[in-house]
């Protein structure tokens with residue numbers, strides 16, 4: 001399972017006991033439902049996941065695959081980041097069960113750029129497509145504008161009834177503008193429980209429908225999440241409490257890093273999860289994601305010897321399937337001839353060990369999270385692991401992990417500038 005290794009961080013922490021009694025209480029209070037009511041519904045998702053839930057999502061996914069070469073997922077923040085993370089880590093070219101090619105998946109409504117939207121439309125070209133509109137509130141400007149564009153395109157291509165059958169919504173179960181539209185139009189739809197906020201919603205249909213459309217085994221994914229809930233949570237607690245202990249030592253920036261580029265979108269999801277949960281009341285660790293070795297050649301200098309207010313969390317993927325080797329080439333004469341015959345993954349592992357030691361020597365505490373491999377099972381486990389540790393970490397620092405009042409400020413200004421009513 002996922003392991004937290006604190007050997008690179010403990011010498012920077014001025015505490016006798018880790019986790020402390022208060023940290024343990026934060027976790028048990030959360031698990032016992034004593035705190036977090038109204039926002040902790042994601043805790044029960046792995047247990048509530050049933051054959052019926054799985055079948056409903058897979059049936060919609062197969063329907064999309066049957067009549068579409070492209071699925072456009074419209075959403076922003078927690079309504080798309082988790083799905084993108086799953087796809088980048090795990091997507092497969094074919095469904096195992098039905099041996100059919102999976103549709104291409106494009107994201108829209110995650111920004112307000114007209115250039116971007118035109119590119120997505122150009123990428124779809126003349127191909128058949130469907131839309132998954134994901135918005136808990138149903139009233140977020142970016143996805144709402146993008147949905148209008150794609151609904152319009154669907155209407156012109158397939159007529160009103162044809163378009164209706166190609167629109168899948170994932171939204172609030174009862175109230176909310178998109179739920180009302182869904183009920184009026186009769187779209188195929190999935191509900192996001194009231195007590196699950198966007199950034200904690202990956203393991204609802206928000207993440208599971210796009211994942212299923214991409215051919216990812218969602219049952220396996222949920223079984224990884226379930227095992228995190230059923231096993232002891234020492235590693236979750238170690239991560240949460242080490243973060244907060246480092247923060248108390250003035251380490252205000254956390255850099256999550258991974259040596260697998262396919263992890264980047266997971267890093268983006270992690271940024272929202274921790275940033276929106278912890279950054280409030282004048283407090284909070286600022287979350288940054290780095291992709292290694294790539295960013296060693298851009299941010300490496302700062303991490304090694306810039307201001308000492310940061311710590312790193314490395315996600316170490318223990319086993320990968322790649323076996324590609326560096327071929328022998330007598331022409332290059334660049335001093336790296338001895339690379340010949342070495343596996344790339346060996347070089348990658350060496351870079352990881354070297355970076356961890358160098359940054360540690362440079363005064364950067366390093367937490368290491370060991371993940372056995374990149375698979376649907378461990379993706380689900382990692383999501384539940386991060387959500388739990390994030391909620392506990394926020395509770396340790398005495399902020400509410402489940403609200404985000406600060407995000408309204410820019411929206412109010414934008415509505416005023418555009419002369420819109422909010």
Ligand SMILES: O=P(O)(O)OC[C@H]1O[C@](O)(CO)[C@@H](O)[C@@H]1O
Nearest residue numbers: 077078079135136137140198407
């Ligand atoms: O699903 P919705 O309601 O469109 O919200 C999208 C995102 O916007 C936010 O509310 C921030 O504005 C996030 O918390 C959320 O994940």
